[in-house]
Amino acid sequence: MTRSQRLAVFSGVVGALMAGIGIYAVVRERKIVRGVQGLGRQLGRRAAQAPIVSSYSDGNMRTTLRQSSVMPIEQRVATIQDLIHKSVQDPEMRKIALQVTSACPERDKMCEAQAIYNFTKSRVRYTGDIGAIVHPDGNVEGVDLFQSARRTIEFGGGDCDDHNILNGTLLALNGIDPILRVVKTRGAPDWEHISAGFLSGRDFVWVDTTLPGNDQFGVAPSYHKHIDFPA
Secondary structure, eight states: OOOOSEEEEEEOOHHHHHTTOEEEEEEEEOOOOOOOOOSSEEOOSOOOOOOEEEEEEOSSEEEEEEEESOOOHHHHHHHHHHHHHHHHTOHHHHHHHHHHTTTSOTTOHHHHHHHHHHHHHHHOEEOOOEEEEEOTTSOEEEEEEEEOHHHHHHHTEEOHHHHHHHHHHHHHHTTOOOEEEEEEOTTOSSOOEEEEEEEETTEEEEEOTTSSSSOOTTOOOOOSEEEEEEO
């Protein structure tokens, strides 16, 4: 969840994934809206994604270009929600999700969530997005990469967006309602980080595999404000 000016998405619908074809999309972000307010509120409806302006394929992966004059947090999260929705429909991800939690007792959500944390932490390295480069129109911008759950496992790396698309998918496929929590620190000009998690009673359980160290299950990052979105 960064302030870069471009956003790219590796995703995949079920038919494309089963045929061995992935989807790669890019969203052009001209300006980030900083007017989102709220301390702990939850937004229930998915916003529209940025409009598609073009697409192409290299024979293995399709690139879809999206462009928006503004990119509010709701629109960025909508892309993550869409990738989780598509990943949950992927039968290979259902297989992986059940294998990950196979050692847990039945109906033990906390055990299943920790097993998901351990799986992602051991399989997916945290890595940043593409740094600033000169684009054909002359703008010097970075690229935000979003990946489907299967692509993140395949690539073995990703940032907080990618980790939590995978974590949200694995939670959902184990019968746990995932929540996407977007946070910012005090004084930050924009929303800085996203983590998947779920409610246990009234408590939010963090499944944040981007925190340093291997014993951070249930640990919250440092933040001042948050907004919750259903995955």
